[in-house]
Amino acid sequence: MFVEVTRMFMVVLGTAAGFWLARDLGGPESGVDGIAAMLGCLIGYVGGGVIGRLLDRAVGAVERRADSLPPAQVVAGSLGAVGGMVAGAVVSVPLVLLAPVRVAVAIGAFVMWVMAWLGFRVVGAKSIAVLQMLGLSTRPLVRAEAFDARDGFLVDSSVLMDGQLLPLARTGLLGADLMVARFVLEEVQGLADSPDETRSRRAHRGLEALATLRRDGPVRVYVLDDELPEIAAVDSKLVALAKRLELRLLTNDGALSRIAEVQGVPTCNLRRLVADLAPAIIPGDFVRVVLTRNGRERGQGVGHLDDGSMVVVNGGEPLVGGPEVALRVTSVVPTTVGRMVFATTE
Numbered sequence: 001m002f003v004e005v006t007r008m009f010m011v012v013l014g015t016a017a018g019f020w021l022a023r024d025l026g027g028p029e030s031g032v033d034g035i036a037a038m039l040g041c042l043i044g045y046v047g048g049g050v051i052g053r054l055l056d057r058a059v060g061a062v063e064r065r066a067d068s069l070p071p072a073q074v075v076a077g078s079l080g081a082v083g084g085m086v087a088g089a090v091v092s093v094p095l096v097l098l099a100p101v102r103v104a105v106a107i108g109a110f111v112m113w114v115m116a117w118l119g120f121r122v123v124g125a126k127s128i129a130v131l132q133m134l135g136l137s138t139r140p141l142v143r144a145e146a147f148d149a150r151d152g153f154l155v156d157s158s159v160l161m162d163g164q165l166l167p168l169a170r171t172g173l174l175g176a177d178l179m180v181a182r183f184v185l186e187e188v189q190g191l192a193d194s195p196d197e198t199r200s201r202r203a204h205r206g207l208e209a210l211a212t213l214r215r216d217g218p219v220r221v222y223v224l225d226d227e228l229p230e231i232a233a234v235d236s237k238l239v240a241l242a243k244r245l246e247l248r249l250l251t252n253d254g255a256l257s258r259i260a261e262v263q264g265v266p267t268c269n270l271r272r273l274v275a276d277l278a279p280a281i282i283p284g285d286f287v288r289v290v291l292t293r294n295g296r297e298r299g300q301g302v303g304h305l306d307d308g309s310m311v312v313v314n315g316g317e318p319l320v321g322g323p324e325v326a327l328r329v330t331s332v333v334p335t336t337v338g339r340m341v342f343a344t345t346e
Contacts, residue, residue: 003052008048010047010048014042018036077127081120084120085116085119152177154245154247156184157187157234158253160180161203162206162308163308164306165213169213174219178222181241183237189207224241228240248266281329283330288325289311290323291313292321294317295312299314300313301313302316309341310340327343327344328344
Protein backbone atom coordinates (compact mmCIF):
# COMPACT_ATOMS: atom_id res chain seq x y z
CA MET A 1 0.00 0.00 0.00
CA PHE A 2 2.78 2.45 0.90
CA VAL A 3 4.59 1.78 -2.41
CA GLU A 4 1.42 2.19 -4.49
CA VAL A 5 0.45 5.47 -2.81
CA THR A 6 3.98 6.80 -3.33
CA ARG A 7 3.80 5.74 -7.00
CA MET A 8 0.46 7.56 -7.40
CA PHE A 9 1.93 10.81 -6.07
CA MET A 10 4.96 10.46 -8.34
CA VAL A 11 2.73 9.82 -11.38
CA VAL A 12 0.73 12.98 -10.67
CA LEU A 13 3.92 14.96 -10.05
CA GLY A 14 5.64 13.59 -13.16
CA THR A 15 2.62 14.26 -15.38
CA ALA A 16 2.32 17.85 -14.15
CA ALA A 17 6.08 18.42 -14.39
CA GLY A 18 6.21 17.09 -18.00
CA PHE A 19 3.24 19.19 -19.07
CA TRP A 20 4.46 22.47 -17.59
CA LEU A 21 8.08 21.87 -18.66
CA ALA A 22 6.94 21.42 -22.28
CA ARG A 23 4.83 24.60 -22.03
CA ASP A 24 7.75 26.60 -20.63
CA LEU A 25 10.32 25.34 -23.17
CA GLY A 26 8.24 25.00 -26.32
CA GLY A 27 5.32 27.31 -25.72
CA PRO A 28 1.60 26.51 -25.96
CA GLU A 29 1.74 26.22 -29.76
CA SER A 30 4.40 23.51 -29.84
CA GLY A 31 1.85 20.73 -29.35
CA VAL A 32 4.28 18.55 -27.42
CA ASP A 33 2.83 19.23 -23.97
CA GLY A 34 0.58 16.14 -24.18
CA ILE A 35 3.50 13.91 -25.17
CA ALA A 36 5.66 15.44 -22.43
CA ALA A 37 2.89 14.84 -19.88
CA MET A 38 2.60 11.18 -20.95
CA LEU A 39 6.36 10.78 -20.76
CA GLY A 40 6.37 12.37 -17.29
CA CYS A 41 3.59 9.97 -16.25
CA LEU A 42 5.66 6.95 -17.35
CA ILE A 43 8.75 8.26 -15.57
CA GLY A 44 6.69 8.94 -12.45
CA TYR A 45 5.23 5.40 -12.56
CA VAL A 46 8.63 3.72 -12.80
CA GLY A 47 10.44 6.15 -10.52
CA GLY A 48 7.59 6.08 -8.01
CA GLY A 49 7.90 2.32 -7.65
CA VAL A 50 11.65 2.55 -7.09
CA ILE A 51 11.39 5.45 -4.65
CA GLY A 52 8.46 3.82 -2.81
CA ARG A 53 10.39 0.58 -2.26
CA LEU A 54 13.48 2.48 -1.09
CA LEU A 55 11.41 4.53 1.33
CA ASP A 56 9.63 1.40 2.57
CA ARG A 57 12.97 -0.25 3.32
CA ALA A 58 14.25 2.91 5.00
CA VAL A 59 11.12 3.12 7.20
CA GLY A 60 11.51 -0.56 8.09
CA ALA A 61 15.12 0.00 9.10
CA VAL A 62 14.11 2.97 11.27
CA GLU A 63 11.33 0.89 12.84
CA ARG A 64 13.72 -1.96 13.69
CA ARG A 65 16.17 0.53 15.16
CA ALA A 66 13.41 2.11 17.26
CA ASP A 67 12.31 -1.32 18.53
CA SER A 68 15.82 -1.95 19.85
CA LEU A 69 15.85 1.28 21.87
CA PRO A 70 14.23 1.69 25.31
CA PRO A 71 11.01 3.75 25.14
CA ALA A 72 12.46 6.35 27.51
CA GLN A 73 15.42 6.90 25.19
CA VAL A 74 13.13 7.27 22.15
CA VAL A 75 10.97 9.90 23.91
CA ALA A 76 13.89 11.85 25.35
CA GLY A 77 15.88 11.57 22.11
CA SER A 78 12.93 12.91 20.10
CA LEU A 79 12.69 15.91 22.42
CA GLY A 80 16.43 16.43 22.00
CA ALA A 81 16.12 16.19 18.20
CA VAL A 82 13.41 18.85 18.14
CA GLY A 83 15.52 21.11 20.35
CA GLY A 84 18.57 20.50 18.18
CA MET A 85 16.62 21.33 15.02
CA VAL A 86 15.40 24.60 16.53
CA ALA A 87 18.97 25.46 17.59
CA GLY A 88 20.21 24.63 14.08
CA ALA A 89 17.58 26.93 12.57
CA VAL A 90 18.67 29.78 14.86
CA VAL A 91 22.32 29.23 13.98
CA SER A 92 21.48 29.21 10.25
CA VAL A 93 19.68 32.58 10.29
CA PRO A 94 22.86 34.64 9.57
CA LEU A 95 23.51 32.50 6.47
CA VAL A 96 20.35 33.85 4.87
CA LEU A 97 21.75 37.37 5.17
CA LEU A 98 25.32 36.60 4.08
CA ALA A 99 24.94 33.93 1.40
CA PRO A 100 22.71 33.41 -1.66
CA VAL A 101 19.33 31.92 -0.87
CA ARG A 102 19.98 28.55 -2.54
CA VAL A 103 23.30 28.11 -0.76
CA ALA A 104 21.89 29.30 2.57
CA VAL A 105 18.95 26.86 2.38
CA ALA A 106 21.23 23.91 1.61
CA ILE A 107 23.72 24.75 4.36
CA GLY A 108 20.92 25.54 6.84
CA ALA A 109 19.21 22.21 6.18
CA PHE A 110 22.51 20.39 6.73
CA VAL A 111 23.17 22.25 9.99
CA MET A 112 19.64 21.51 11.25
CA TRP A 113 20.08 17.81 10.41
CA VAL A 114 23.41 17.60 12.26
CA MET A 115 22.03 19.45 15.30
CA ALA A 116 18.90 17.26 15.37
CA TRP A 117 20.98 14.08 15.28
CA LEU A 118 23.33 15.46 17.93
CA GLY A 119 20.37 16.37 20.16
CA PHE A 120 18.90 12.88 19.78
CA ARG A 121 22.15 11.17 20.72
CA VAL A 122 23.09 13.45 23.63
CA VAL A 123 19.65 13.82 25.23
CA GLY A 124 18.78 10.17 24.55
CA ALA A 125 21.88 9.06 26.44
CA LYS A 126 20.64 11.04 29.47
CA SER A 127 17.00 9.98 29.06
CA ILE A 128 16.41 8.96 32.70
CA ALA A 129 17.61 12.26 34.14
CA VAL A 130 15.85 14.34 31.48
CA LEU A 131 12.50 12.62 31.92
CA GLN A 132 12.74 12.89 35.70
CA MET A 133 13.29 16.64 35.32
CA LEU A 134 10.19 16.87 33.09
CA GLY A 135 8.07 14.78 35.47
CA LEU A 136 7.45 12.04 32.88
CA SER A 137 8.74 9.16 34.96
CA THR A 138 5.45 7.63 36.13
CA ARG A 139 3.47 4.77 34.66
CA PRO A 140 2.06 4.42 32.06
CA LEU A 141 4.10 7.09 30.27
CA VAL A 142 7.79 6.26 30.54
CA ARG A 143 9.88 4.75 33.29
CA ALA A 144 12.54 6.76 35.07
CA GLU A 145 14.06 3.64 36.62
CA ALA A 146 13.40 -0.08 36.80
CA PHE A 147 11.09 -1.36 39.57
CA ASP A 148 10.25 2.17 40.71
CA ALA A 149 8.21 2.03 43.94
CA ARG A 150 5.76 4.54 42.46
CA ASP A 151 4.79 2.21 39.62
CA GLY A 152 2.79 -0.16 41.80
CA PHE A 153 2.62 -3.92 42.37
CA LEU A 154 1.87 -6.90 40.18
CA VAL A 155 -0.52 -9.02 42.29
CA ASP A 156 -0.75 -12.82 42.40
CA SER A 157 -3.72 -15.02 43.32
CA SER A 158 -2.55 -15.63 46.91
CA VAL A 159 -2.81 -11.89 47.62
CA LEU A 160 -6.17 -11.53 45.89
CA MET A 161 -7.57 -14.31 48.06
CA ASP A 162 -6.08 -12.89 51.25
CA GLY A 163 -8.62 -11.18 53.47
CA GLN A 164 -6.18 -8.44 54.43
CA LEU A 165 -5.69 -6.88 50.98
CA LEU A 166 -8.73 -4.60 51.23
CA PRO A 167 -8.06 -3.41 54.83
CA LEU A 168 -4.40 -2.72 54.06
CA ALA A 169 -5.28 -0.81 50.91
CA ARG A 170 -7.77 1.29 52.87
CA THR A 171 -5.15 2.20 55.45
CA GLY A 172 -2.92 3.59 52.71
CA LEU A 173 0.06 1.39 53.61
CA LEU A 174 0.37 0.00 50.09
CA GLY A 175 0.44 3.47 48.58
CA ALA A 176 0.70 2.23 44.98
CA ASP A 177 -1.42 0.97 42.11
CA LEU A 178 -2.31 -2.71 41.87
CA MET A 179 -1.82 -4.50 38.54
CA VAL A 180 -3.73 -7.75 38.07
CA ALA A 181 -2.98 -9.97 35.08
CA ARG A 182 -6.03 -11.43 33.37
CA PHE A 183 -4.66 -14.96 33.65
CA VAL A 184 -4.48 -14.47 37.44
CA LEU A 185 -8.14 -13.40 37.47
CA GLU A 186 -9.01 -16.53 35.49
CA GLU A 187 -7.12 -18.65 38.02
CA VAL A 188 -9.03 -17.10 40.94
CA GLN A 189 -12.31 -17.52 39.07
CA GLY A 190 -11.49 -21.20 38.62
CA LEU A 191 -10.85 -21.52 42.35
CA ALA A 192 -14.15 -19.76 43.07
CA ASP A 193 -15.90 -22.57 41.16
CA SER A 194 -13.91 -25.24 43.00
CA PRO A 195 -15.76 -27.92 45.01
CA ASP A 196 -13.38 -27.16 47.90
CA GLU A 197 -15.58 -24.95 50.09
CA THR A 198 -12.68 -23.16 51.81
CA ARG A 199 -10.90 -22.27 48.57
CA SER A 200 -14.15 -21.28 46.91
CA ARG A 201 -15.08 -18.95 49.76
CA ARG A 202 -11.65 -17.31 49.80
CA ALA A 203 -11.70 -16.85 46.02
CA HIS A 204 -15.15 -15.27 46.10
CA ARG A 205 -14.02 -12.99 48.92
CA GLY A 206 -10.97 -11.98 46.88
CA LEU A 207 -13.04 -11.16 43.79
CA GLU A 208 -15.44 -9.10 45.91
CA ALA A 209 -12.55 -7.21 47.51
CA LEU A 210 -11.06 -6.50 44.09
CA ALA A 211 -14.40 -5.21 42.82
CA THR A 212 -14.65 -2.96 45.89
CA LEU A 213 -11.16 -1.58 45.30
CA ARG A 214 -11.90 -0.87 41.63
CA ARG A 215 -15.17 0.84 42.51
CA ASP A 216 -14.26 3.08 45.44
CA GLY A 217 -10.91 1.96 46.82
CA PRO A 218 -8.06 4.33 47.73
CA VAL A 219 -5.73 2.66 45.20
CA ARG A 220 -6.18 2.24 41.47
CA VAL A 221 -6.58 -1.27 40.08
CA TYR A 222 -5.57 -2.11 36.50
CA VAL A 223 -6.33 -5.38 34.73
CA LEU A 224 -3.48 -6.24 32.36
CA ASP A 225 -4.30 -8.14 29.18
CA ASP A 226 -0.66 -9.13 28.66
CA GLU A 227 -0.42 -12.81 27.87
CA LEU A 228 2.60 -15.10 27.67
CA PRO A 229 1.45 -18.13 25.65
CA GLU A 230 4.94 -19.56 25.53
CA ILE A 231 4.86 -20.13 29.32
CA ALA A 232 2.39 -22.59 30.84
CA ALA A 233 2.71 -22.24 34.63
CA VAL A 234 0.94 -19.24 36.17
CA ASP A 235 3.78 -18.53 38.64
CA SER A 236 6.35 -18.52 35.83
CA LYS A 237 4.11 -16.21 33.81
CA LEU A 238 3.89 -13.81 36.75
CA VAL A 239 7.64 -13.64 37.21
CA ALA A 240 8.23 -13.16 33.47
CA LEU A 241 5.54 -10.47 33.26
CA ALA A 242 6.89 -8.64 36.33
CA LYS A 243 10.37 -8.71 34.80
CA ARG A 244 9.11 -7.51 31.42
CA LEU A 245 7.07 -4.64 32.90
CA GLU A 246 9.68 -3.94 35.61
CA LEU A 247 7.07 -4.13 38.37
CA ARG A 248 7.46 -5.38 41.92
CA LEU A 249 5.58 -8.57 42.79
CA LEU A 250 3.10 -8.64 45.68
CA THR A 251 2.64 -12.22 46.88
CA ASN A 252 2.10 -14.45 49.88
CA ASP A 253 3.84 -17.42 48.26
CA GLY A 254 7.29 -17.85 49.81
CA ALA A 255 8.52 -20.15 47.01
CA LEU A 256 7.35 -17.73 44.31
CA SER A 257 8.99 -14.85 46.17
CA ARG A 258 12.35 -16.64 46.26
CA ILE A 259 12.16 -17.60 42.57
CA ALA A 260 11.29 -14.02 41.60
CA GLU A 261 14.11 -12.49 43.63
CA VAL A 262 16.62 -14.93 42.11
CA GLN A 263 15.57 -13.58 38.70
CA GLY A 264 15.98 -9.98 39.84
CA VAL A 265 12.31 -9.15 40.54
CA PRO A 266 11.77 -7.40 43.90
CA THR A 267 8.89 -8.83 45.94
CA CYS A 268 6.75 -7.82 48.90
CA ASN A 269 5.10 -10.44 51.13
CA LEU A 270 1.66 -9.19 52.14
CA ARG A 271 1.15 -11.83 54.83
CA ARG A 272 4.49 -11.01 56.45
CA LEU A 273 3.50 -7.35 56.50
CA VAL A 274 0.15 -8.21 58.07
CA ALA A 275 1.84 -10.42 60.66
CA ASP A 276 4.19 -7.59 61.62
CA LEU A 277 1.24 -5.21 62.02
CA ALA A 278 -1.24 -7.63 63.56
CA PRO A 279 -2.08 -7.27 67.26
CA ALA A 280 0.01 -9.55 69.43
CA ILE A 281 -1.70 -12.73 70.59
CA ILE A 282 -0.27 -14.38 73.67
CA PRO A 283 -1.20 -17.59 75.50
CA GLY A 284 -4.25 -17.00 77.63
CA ASP A 285 -5.94 -14.58 75.21
CA PHE A 286 -9.34 -15.42 73.77
CA VAL A 287 -10.11 -15.35 70.04
CA ARG A 288 -13.34 -15.93 68.14
CA VAL A 289 -13.20 -18.04 65.01
CA VAL A 290 -15.28 -20.34 62.80
CA LEU A 291 -13.79 -23.83 62.41
CA THR A 292 -14.04 -24.82 58.75
CA ARG A 293 -12.28 -28.18 58.45
CA ASN A 294 -10.65 -31.04 60.33
CA GLY A 295 -6.97 -30.88 61.23
CA ARG A 296 -4.19 -33.32 60.43
CA GLU A 297 -4.38 -34.98 63.83
CA ARG A 298 -7.37 -36.87 65.06
CA GLY A 299 -9.98 -34.70 66.77
CA GLN A 300 -8.51 -31.36 65.59
CA GLY A 301 -10.49 -28.51 64.07
CA VAL A 302 -8.97 -25.75 61.95
CA GLY A 303 -10.10 -22.18 61.27
CA HIS A 304 -8.57 -18.82 60.31
CA LEU A 305 -8.45 -15.41 61.91
CA ASP A 306 -9.26 -12.30 59.86
CA ASP A 307 -5.54 -11.71 59.24
CA GLY A 308 -5.16 -15.21 57.73
CA SER A 309 -3.51 -16.81 60.76
CA MET A 310 -4.37 -20.50 61.08
CA VAL A 311 -6.02 -21.58 64.33
CA VAL A 312 -5.66 -25.25 65.31
CA VAL A 313 -7.99 -26.50 68.05
CA ASN A 314 -7.38 -29.80 69.79
CA GLY A 315 -10.72 -31.47 70.38
CA GLY A 316 -12.43 -29.04 68.02
CA GLU A 317 -13.58 -31.59 65.43
CA PRO A 318 -17.23 -31.55 66.69
CA LEU A 319 -17.30 -27.76 66.15
CA VAL A 320 -16.28 -27.91 62.46
CA GLY A 321 -18.94 -26.31 60.28
CA GLY A 322 -20.69 -24.74 63.23
CA PRO A 323 -21.07 -21.11 64.37
CA GLU A 324 -18.29 -18.86 65.60
CA VAL A 325 -16.84 -19.99 68.92
CA ALA A 326 -14.63 -18.42 71.58
CA LEU A 327 -11.29 -20.18 72.04
CA ARG A 328 -8.46 -19.76 74.54
CA VAL A 329 -4.98 -19.47 73.03
CA THR A 330 -2.47 -21.99 74.36
CA SER A 331 0.52 -21.15 72.14
CA VAL A 332 1.56 -19.13 69.11
CA VAL A 333 4.13 -20.43 66.61
CA PRO A 334 5.63 -18.01 64.03
CA THR A 335 6.03 -19.45 60.51
CA THR A 336 7.44 -18.22 57.19
CA VAL A 337 3.95 -17.24 56.03
CA GLY A 338 2.62 -15.72 59.22
CA ARG A 339 1.73 -17.34 62.52
CA MET A 340 -0.04 -20.50 63.67
CA VAL A 341 -2.26 -20.25 66.74
CA PHE A 342 -3.04 -23.30 68.90
CA ALA A 343 -6.14 -22.99 71.04
CA THR A 344 -8.57 -24.98 73.11
CA THR A 345 -12.28 -24.76 73.82
CA GLU A 346 -11.70 -24.88 77.59
